[in-house]
Amino acid sequence: MTFRHMMLAGVSVMMVAGSAVAKEDEAPSRRFTADRVFDMEYASDPQVSPDGKRIAYVRHSMDRMTDKDTGQIWIIDLESGANRPLLAGSTGASSPRWSPDGTRLIYATATDGKPEVRLLYLDTGRSFPLAQFLEGPSEAVWSPDGKHVAFSMFVKGEAPSFAKAPTPPEGATWNDGVKVIDTLTFRFDGAGYLEDGATQVFVLPVDGGTPRQVTFGDADMQSPEWLDNDTLLVSGNTADDRDLDPIESEIYAVELADLSIKPLTTRDGPDTSPVVSPDGKTIAYRGFDDKTLSYQQADLYLMDADGSNKRALAADFAGDVGETAWAPDGKSLFVLSEDHGVLSVYEINLNGKVSQVVTGLGGASIGRPYADGSFSLSGGKKPVIAYTAGFTDKPSEIAVIGANGKDAKVLTDLNADVLPYLDMARIEEVKVSSKHDGKEIEAWVALPPDFKADGSFPLILEIHGGPYSMYGPFFASEIQRYAAEGYVTIWSNPRGSTGYGEDFALEIDQAYPGHDYDDLMTVVDEMVARKYADPERLFVTGGSGGGILTAWIVTQTDRFVAAASVKPVINWMTMALAGDIAQVVRRHWIRAEPWSDPETFLKHSPIRFVDKVVTPTMIMVGEEDYRTPAWEAEQFYTALKMRGVDTVYVRVPGSPHYIASRPSRLIAKTDNIMGWFAKYDPAKKDEAKEKAGDE
Secondary structure, three states: OOHHHHHHHHOOOOOOOOOOOOOOOOOOOOOOOHHHHHHOEEEEEEEEOOOOOEEEEEEEEEEOOOOEEEEEEEEEEOOOOOEEEOOOOOOOEEEEEEOOOOOEEEEEEEEOOEEEEEEEEOOOOOEEEOOOOOOOOEEEEEOOOOOEEEEEEEEEOOOOOOOOOOOOOOOOOOOOOOOOOOOOOOEEOOOEEOOOEEEEEEEEEOOOOOOEEOOOOOOOEEEEEEEEOOEEEEEEOOOOOHHHOOOOEEEEEEEOOOOOEEEOOOOOOEEEEEEEOOOOOEEEEEEOOOOOOOOOOOEEEEEEOOOOOOEEEOOOOOOOOOOEEEOOOOOEEEEEEEEOOEEEEEEEEOOOOEEEEEEEEOOOOOOOOEOOOOEEEOOOOOOEEEEEEOOOOOOOEEEEEEOOOOOOEEOOOOOOOOHHHOOOOEEEEEEEEOOOOOOEEEEEEEEOOOOOOOOOOOEEEEEOOOOOOOEOOOOOHHHHHHHHOOOEEEEEEOOOOOOOOHHHHHHHOOOOOOOHHHHHHHHHHHHHHOOOOOOOOEEEEEEOHHHHHHHHHHHHOOOOOEEEEEOOOOOHHHHHHHOOOHHHHHHHHHOOOOOOOHHHHHOOOHHHHHHHOOOOEEEEEEOOOOOOOHHHHHHHHHHHHHHOOOEEEEEEOOOOOOHHHOHHHHHHHHHHHHHHHHHHOHHHHHHHHHHHHHO
C-alpha cells in the first residue's frame, strides 16, 4: 500500500507543509521529512561469541518496495572492527545464536514464505535448514554439548464441534462451516483469531532431521532452557483454570529420556526465564508472589537444580529484573533493568551486592522513544558485554564493554549516510515537581531546528502507552517528524511509569487515569513558563495507554487546541469483557466485576465524561487491533459526533496494535495527526486569512 493510499484510507486531512518529497530541481530538505523514515536503520539483538571476539547482530532497514522493517544478520570482528553482512540474499533473518564452541550459528528466517531455523557454519559460510517446519519455530537454544537445539512451536489441536455438517453437492457453493470457540482468550493482538492448539517444545539434532516433540497437552509450554544435555527447563501454566489467571506460570523440568515432567516452582505468581549456572547446579529465574495488583516488579531468585532451596537474591534491588545472564565463573549474574528512562545492566553477586556496569541501553524502538534494548555476555576470564546503545540523535547502535564496566566502545554508525546532513531536533532533559504532590517527574523535549524561546512555538504533548512502561532520551522518528514541522514536542514519565521503582508505578493502581493527569499538566505548564510554547497553540496525542490519557485529558480541560487519541481504551467495561487481555484488566487492574459493579469501571473511563469534551479530537486505531479494539475508538467517536464536537475517525488498514510495524503506517499516523493539528492551529488560521486577503 502506497503512502498516498494510506493517507486516503482514514480521512482526508490537510497535510503539514514540508512533508512531501522535494521536487527534482530542488535541493533535498535538511528537515526530517516523511520519506526519511525509510532511510533509518537500527541495530538489535547483539550476540557476542563465546570467546568474546565477534558480535552477531540484526541490522534493520526499511524496505521501500515491501513497506517492511527487514532485518539482516551482520557480524563485527572486535579486533579489526570489520562490520560485514553474514548472510547473502534479500530474505530477512533474525535471532542469531552461537554454538557453545563458537563455530556455528543458528538463526530464524523463511524460504518461499515457509519459516525455518537454519544452521550456519562460520568456516565455510554454508547454511542449511534444520528441518521442514509446518509452523514457525522460535526461541531456539543450543544444548551444552552443541549437538541439539530446543525450540518452541505451535501444535494444532482439534476444534470443538457439536454437529457434523452435511456434504454439499458437487459444484455447490455453501457457506463456510461454523467455528466453535470454547476458550476465554480466543483472539490476540498481532495473531488475530487463534487456532485451536498450544505452543509446545521440541528438540532437534543439529545434523538435521525430524523435530521431536517433548511437551504435550492443552497448555502452552515454551521458553526452553537446557539444564544439562538430557534435561530441559520450560515455562507454562498447566492449571485447569489457567485462562482465569493469565499471568501465572511455573518452571518445569522435562527429562528427555522418558519425557517425564516435574514442576520446580509452585507458588501463586509467575515464575519464568530460567537461566542455568555454568556448573549446572543452580537455576536463576524471575518472578513474584502475585498480590493481584495492576503492576508488580519481577525479582531475581535462585534455586538448586532439583528445585529445592529457593531464595531471593538482592531482594532490596529497586529495579525490575529483566534479561539475565550468569557470569562465566558462576559467581555473579548480570541483569537488565529499567532505570529512570534508560536501561542499565547491573552485576549482582551471590551475596546480593549490586553494582551498575553500563547504562544508556535503548534506541531500538524506531517510532516512539521507548527504552528498548538488550545485551549478551561472552565467556572467558575477561568477559565482555555486547549491547544496544541508545542516543538522542540516532537510533540504536551496537556497543561493547568489559564485564568490569571498562573500555566501552560504540562499534557501528548505521545512519552516518543520512543524519549528519539533516537539521535534527535538539533534545533537552526536563524535571518538574508535580503540582499534585511534588513528586519529581522526568521529561524530555525536542526543539525544532529554528527554535527560539520566545513563546511563539506550537507544542505537542506526546504520552507513552503501557501504562506500565517508560519513555527515555532516545531518537524516535515520530518525535523528529513533529519537531521538523516546527512543533516543540515534550514526552515524559508520569506516575505509573516503570523504571522509578514499584511504588511510583503503583501510584496509578486502581486510579488510572488519575493524578498522572496532573503530572502531565505540570510538564506542559513548565514549557509555557519557559516560553518554549505558545499557550494558545497546545496539542496532545498518545497511543494505547497514551491514547486513553489523551481522551481523559479532553474530558478534564479545554486548554488544548486539538487532540489525537490513538488506539485508546475508552470504556473499561468493554475492555474488560472483549479485549485480548480482558482477564488481566478485570482481575488485576480493576479488581471488580463489570456486571455487578459497573461504576468502578466507568469512573476512570473517558466515555463516562464525554459530555465535558469541547476539544476537536481525532480518533485513530488499527483495523486489526485486538489489544485496544476498534470498538473502543468508535464509542468515543460516535459520542463526540452525537454531541456535535469536531472529530474524525482514522482507521489504519491491516494494522494491529503496533501501528509503526510498517514504515508507511508510521508516516500516515504522524502526518495525519499533524494535519489535524494544523487545521485548528490559530497561527495557521491567521496565516490562511492573511493569504486570502492578499489574494
